[in-house]
Amino acid sequence: MDDMSGPVLRWRVRCDLLVLKIAAALVFAGATLVSIGDLRGAILAGAATVMMAGLALRDLLVPVRLSADGEGLVVVKGFAGSERVPWREVERIRVDTRTRFASRTGLLEIDTGESLFLLSQFDLGAPCQQVADQLSSFRTGA
Known part of the structure; x- marks a missing residue:
C-alpha cells in the first residue's frame, strides 16, 4: 500500500474524537437500559448507541x-x-x-x-x- x-x-x-465516540456510545447504552420501560425512548437510545458504536468501530478499523x-x-x-x-x-x-x-x-x-x-x-x-x-x-x- x-x-x-x-x-x-x-x-x-484524532484519538480524542474516537474516545468521545466510545464514551457517547456507552452513555447511550446506559440510557437504553434505563429506558427499558419506555419503548420509544429505548428505541431512540438504542439507535443512537448503534450509530455511535458504528462510528467508533470505523475509526478503530480505519484510523488513517x-x-x-x-x-x-x-x-x-x-x-x-x-x-x-x-x-x-x-x-x-x-x-x-x-x-x-x-x-x-x-x-x-x-x-x-x-x-x-x-x-x-x-x-x-x-x-x-x-x-x-x-x-x-x-x-x-x-
Whole structure:
C-alpha cells in the first residue's frame, strides 16, 4: 500500500474524537437500559448507541483516512475499505467551503473524474485547506 522509496504523508482521525465516540456510545447504552420501560425512548437510545458504536468501530478499523506517496493516494472508501488512486488519475484537489448559520465548514474534494472523495477536518485531523496545500506541494514536488 505504501511506496517505500519515498516519504508517505498520512492523515487520520484524532484519538480524542474516537474516545468521545466510545464514551457517547456507552452513555447511550446506559440510557437504553434505563429506558427499558419506555419503548420509544429505548428505541431512540438504542439507535443512537448503534450509530455511535458504528462510528467508533470505523475509526478503530480505519484510523488513517488519507495517505499520499510518490505513486498516488490511498483514500478511505465505504465503511472500512480503501482505494488506491494513482496521481495520474487525480484531476483536481480542492476545498469546498460553505457557510451556514454563521458556521463555516469545509470538505476536501479529491476528484478523479469517475469518483469524488469527500473528507472533512474530522476525518483528516487537520484543516482541509492545509491538507490540500500539502497534497499539492507533495504532488508537484515543490
